[in-house]
Amino acid sequence: MVKTEIKLKGLTLKNPVMTASGTFGYGEEYADFVDLSELGGIIVKGTTLHHREGNPYPRMAETPMGMLNCVGLQNKGVDYFIETIYPRIKDFETNVIVNVSGSNIDDYVTAAAKIDALHNIPAIELNVSCPNVKQGGMAFGVTCSGIEQVVKAVREVYNKHLIVKLSPNVTNIAEIALAAEAAGADSVSLINTLLGMAIDAETRKPILSMVTGGLSGACVKPVALRMVWQVSKAVKIPVIGLGGISSATDAIEFLLAGASAIQIGTANFIDPAISGKVAKGIVEYCEKHGVEDVNDLVGGLIL
Amino acid sequence: MKKIIDFHIIEKQTFQRAALLKLKSATQLPEIRGGQFVNVRVDGCDHAYLRRPISIHDVDYQNNTIDLLIQEKHEGTKKLCALPVGATVNVVLPLGNGFTMPEKDDNILLVGGGIGIAPLLYFAKQCNYLHNINFLLGGRTQSDLMLLDRFSNEGDVFITTNDGSMGEKGFVTEHSLWNTMKINKIYACGPMPMMKAVAKLAREKGIWCEVSLENQMACGIGACLCCVENTKEGNLCVCKEGPVFNIERLLW
Numbered sequence: 001m002v003k004t005e006i007k008l009k010g011l012t013l014k015n016p017v018m019t020a021s022g023t024f025g026y027g028e029e030y031a032d033f034v035d036l037s038e039l040g041g042i043i044v045k046g047t048t049l050h051h052r053e054g055n056p057y058p059r060m061a062e063t064p065m066g067m068l069n070c071v072g073l074q075n076k077g078v079d080y081f082i083e084t085i086y087p088r089i090k091d092f093e094t095n096v097i098v099n100v101s102g103s104n105i106d107d108y109v110t111a112a113a114k115i116d117a118l119h120n121i122p123a124i125e126l127n128v129s130c131p132n133v134k135q136g137g138m139a140f141g142v143t144c145s146g147i148e149q150v151v152k153a154v155r156e157v158y159n160k161h162l163i164v165k166l167s168p169n170v171t172n173i174a175e176i177a178l179a180a181e182a183a184g185a186d187s188v189s190l191i192n193t194l195l196g197m198a199i200d201a202e203t204r205k206p207i208l209s210m211v212t213g214g215l216s217g218a219c220v221k222p223v224a225l226r227m228v229w230q231v232s233k234a235v236k237i238p239v240i241g242l243g244g245i246s247s248a249t250d251a252i253e254f255l256l257a258g259a260s261a262i263q264i265g266t267a268n269f270i271d272p273a274i275s276g277k278v279a280k281g282i283v284e285y286c287e288k289h290g291v292e293d294v295n296d297l298v299g300g301l302i303l
Numbered sequence: 304m305k306k307i308i309d310f311h312i313i314e315k316q317t318f319q320r321a322a323l324l325k326l327k328s329a330t331q332l333p334e335i336r337g338g339q340f341v342n343v344r345v346d347g348c349d350h351a352y353l354r355r356p357i358s359i360h361d362v363d364y365q366n367n368t369i370d371l372l373i374q375e376k377h378e379g380t381k382k383l384c385a386l387p388v389g390a391t392v393n394v395v396l397p398l399g400n401g402f403t404m405p406e407k408d409d410n411i412l413l414v415g416g417g418i419g420i421a422p423l424l425y426f427a428k429q430c431n432y433l434h435n436i437n438f439l440l441g442g443r444t445q446s447d448l449m450l451l452d453r454f455s456n457e458g459d460v461f462i463t464t465n466d467g468s469m470g471e472k473g474f475v476t477e478h479s480l481w482n483t484m485k486i487n488k489i490y491a492c493g494p495m496p497m498m499k500a501v502a503k504l505a506r507e508k509g510i511w512c513e514v515s516l517e518n519q520m521a522c523g524i525g526a527c528l529c530c531v532e533n534t535k536e537g538n539l540c541v542c543k544e545g546p547v548f549n550i551e552r553l554l555w
Binding site: 066 | 304305306307344349350351352353354395518519520521522523524525526527528529530531532533537538543
């Protein structure tokens with residue numbers, strides 16, 4: 001029997017597999033395809049203090065082995081989440097984690113404090129890396145001082161496990177991760193989407209309404225793997241790896257690079273049952289390779 | 304309940320730029336409403352990372368088959384249309400809301416343009432409790448109008464083509480039936496300009512009207528929020544809250 005439990009500070013995952021924010025709705029959308037109790041956690045859609053309509057259509061462009069999106073954090077705000085969605089999802093037999101975003105520090109703090117009061121939400125993921133909003137979002141996540149400010153402020157009001165989701169759109173992601181750690185993050189997750197662009201040569205126009213968007217999917221995996229490796233060497237807090245993970249083998253690679261847990265994102269669109277398959281596949285890998293505890297794989301890269 | 308099923312292609316008919324695939328499932332089909340769609344994985348195509356949403360043309364519960372009428376648009380749909388009999392096709396279904404079923408004394412008109420005719424057949428079959436069903440199908444030219452015998456089995460078929468090669472010349476909104484036929488519900492699926500023209504006509508005539516949208520999708524199940532239509536209720540997912548919308552909810 002392979003031991004799959006992962007302990008992050010104050011947050012226990014039954015296995016290292018979580019689903020990435022913005023790709024898994026509130027979990028309900030996938031309940032026909034995945035037994036949610038077989039997952040380590042689900043990270044629900046980015047939530048902001050106030051209602052956001054998001055960006056205009058078109059919000060998506062398909063790219064070779066990936067996609068660009070500029071959804072722009074469409075959500076009905078944290079109060080709607082607490083009143084309407086939380087009661088429906090709070091008893092899922094997995095960790096339900098809320099991704100929190102904002103346009104300014106006060107918004108982050110207020111939303112985080114409200115979610116702190118929700119008994120069945122054991123963690124939040126602070127989104128300082130959304131490339132699709134004009135104010136805030138990625139602006140906080142691309143400088144050390146920006147990330148320190150927002151993480152410190154949220155840390156003062158948020159008492160449970162605080163994940164900080166990092167942007168890959170930086171020169172040195174390890175420095176940013178260190179700044180998040182110093183400011184009080186309990187873990188970091190990476191990578192958010194890579195800033196990209198698509199053009200229609202026939203019309204000479206951009207495909208996305210916002211011109212640029214965030215690239216995700218299998219094509220970003222090598223970049224994500226490299227960044228997870230760099231960050232895990234730099235920080236002492238756990239690293240949660242994501243970016244293009246589409247199979248158990250991909251997940252194992254992230255664990256070897258230093259991730260203590262992983263998230264599955266865009267691959268959920270291609271196979272809505274993939275998250276459960278990856279959780280099972282990790283166990284099969286361990287059985288095949290004589291690994292008794294998944295934790296033994298973390299940072300197990302042989303150089 | 305939504306399912307992911309590996310179907311096998313058991314019959315295929317090809318058209319100029321389209322193909323009709325009959326897909327058989329080894330397991331029981333979930334219940335499907337007219338106007339719902341499927342999301343089809345495209346294997347072995349570098350240009351199709353995401354699934355392709357395709358409307359459901361027909362369903363046979365006894366044999367566990369569904370028919371998909373697929374138009375070749377880009378690389379992904381070309382790949383699907385080129386699949387041979389016997390090939391496996393991975394499908395997520397059924398998705399979306401489907402058309403609102405009519406009352407039994409309603410006089411309905413099903414308006415289809417181009418490949419948008421596809422979902423109207425299965426919906427018409429579900430409406431078999433009506434005394435009569437009328438189809439108004441439009442194409443640029445005769446070869447756009449496929450499988451007409453299937454439609455005429457379910458109701459009366461009226462046709463327009465832009466070039467006049469079949470039926471009345473012009474757009475569906477220009478057909479003479481609008482002056483004579485008693486209609487109290489319109490269901491439309493087709494290119495956006497056609498649906499907007501049908502919606503405008505329906506408003507002018509004060510006729511209840513539903514349209515089926517095909518905004519570009521990623522997940523197909525309401526998770527990614529890519530396919531939104533800006534409506535009177537804000538941005539709604541075409542894949543989950545649609546694809547069928549009453550025109551009174553739309554901003555056009």
